[in-house]
Amino acid sequence: MKVVVLGAGVVGTASAWYLAKAGHEVTVLDRQPDAAMETSFANGGQISASHAEPWANPGAPLKILKWLMREDAPLLFRLRADLAQWEWGLRFLIECLPGRTRNNIAQIVALATYGRDQLRALRSETGIEYDHLERGILHVYTDPREFDAAVVAAALMREFGCDRRVMSPGECVAVEPALKSSTLGIVGGTYTASDESGDACKFTQHLAKRCVERGVIFRYNTPIRELCAEKGRVAGVVLGEGGDGGAAETLIADAYVMALGSYSPLMLRRLGISVPVYPAKGYSITIPVADPAAAPTVSITDDAAKIVISRLGNRLRAAGTAELNGYNTAINKVRCEAIVKRTFELFPTAGDRSNIEFWAGLRPATPSNVPFVGRTRYPNLYLNTGHGTLGWTMACGSGRAIADIVSGVRPEVGFRFCMV
Ligand SMILES: Cc1cc2nc3c(=O)[nH]c(=O)nc-3n(C[C@H](O)[C@H](O)[C@H](O)COP(=O)(O)OP(=O)(O)OC[C@H]3O[C@@H](n4cnc5c(N)ncnc54)[C@H](O)[C@@H]3O)c2cc1C
Helix, strand or coil: EEEEEEECCCHHHHHHHHHHHCCEEEEEEEEEEEEECCCCCCCCCCCCCCCCCCCCCCCCHHHHHCCCEEEEEEEEEECCCHHHHHHHHHHHHHHCHHHHHHHHHHHHHHHHHHHHHHHHHHHHHHHCCCCECCCCCCCCCCHHHHHHHHHHCCCCCCCHCCEEEEEHHHHHHHHHHHHHCCCCCCCCEEEEEEECCCCHHHHHHHHHHHHHCCCCCEEEECCCCEEEECCEEEEEEEEECCCCCCCCCEEEECCHHHHHHHHHHHHHHHCCCCCCCEEEEEEEEEEECCCHHCCCCEEEEEEECEEEEEEEEEEEEEEEEEEEEECCCCHHHHHHHHHHHHHHHHHHEECCCCEEEEEEEEEEEECCCHHHHHCCCCCCCEEEEEHHHHHHHHHHHHHHHHHHHHCCCCCCCCCHHHHH
């Protein structure tokens, strides 16, 4: 079959890889000059299948209320006259109910674990290099109450098959010796040895090259205007800028996979499909490593600040915080400075402070953090979008699953595939 994949982020590119492996003729479209130039460009780098709790949980509403007026809040709703944002917020509250949270965790862990397994298989098949480390993820706590809650959460994750171990401050330093210089009082941690880290952008760009070797066509600098429908099917994808931006071209295929990240709902709305995917802006800083021994190799999640820190070769990447503020990638200095400050409190001599790169990206967030992977009422239109905080972790799993679904094969992973 001829399949068009819309979007060359980590999710679209992984979809293209598995579709090509299944024998399809694949074309990938993206408005950027290369793969992974938007949200997949500089994320936190974690493959965190065992640290997969969604933002929406019973404790979240109170915390978010407390954070509402704080410019440096880890999770900030900037209330706007935007119906999509309010609808998203209401659905988020529903997903905070204990039963919903538990159900969502089960879905997320299933797809994230499958994603990690598929990534490992892809790595051994291709030898692809992306500064990856298999040193696990250590979640550290500085607030005793948060740590007590984490002990309960770790037990819950173990019920879902995750190898999450509770650790004393001393054990945390034994796992990651660079923490010994931390100026923060770490009260404990939880560690998952099987989680990984690596550079999602490098991975995606290298995978795009492997896809090309398999015959996939990547059309960059190609804005997608809309999908058009006829007789209940998608009839083509219209390319080119809207308005006066030049002549349009229509590309026709047998099947279409929507992987436009945060922009998917805008494109789907024109077909009458509504999916609650809303952009959740996050920031990252990338710092050259100054002292390798003082920079962690175990990927770190700092619970209080909601940031993750991953070692990517000779760089340190710290990323996190979320701001629901529409399609806006402007860099907010206060929020970035909060990440810088916290990173250097944890690892005071690890990096070169004079040379920090700042970045902001829009997570395609669903209220539950469960992505939309599956079918639509248009029999030739498939979704692979809304991966929120875990798009890098899940990309190979949901890419493989969508390729199976397009090929008429039952996916191996037990997951609630969508039909919208
Ligand atoms: C600060 C931060 C930290 C994160 N940390 C982690 C982490 O540690 N681990 C993890 O698993 N995940 C993490 N994530 C989440 C992860 O980065 C995302 O879920 C993932 O990158 C989403 O990939 P995607 O392919 O769906 O979207 P994107 O990468 O945004 O890809 C969508 C593509 O569609 C293209 N596009 C959009 N509209 C159009 C159009 N009209 N025409 C043509 N092309 C178009 C864009 O150019 C883009 O390339 C983090 C995210 C952020 C922001």
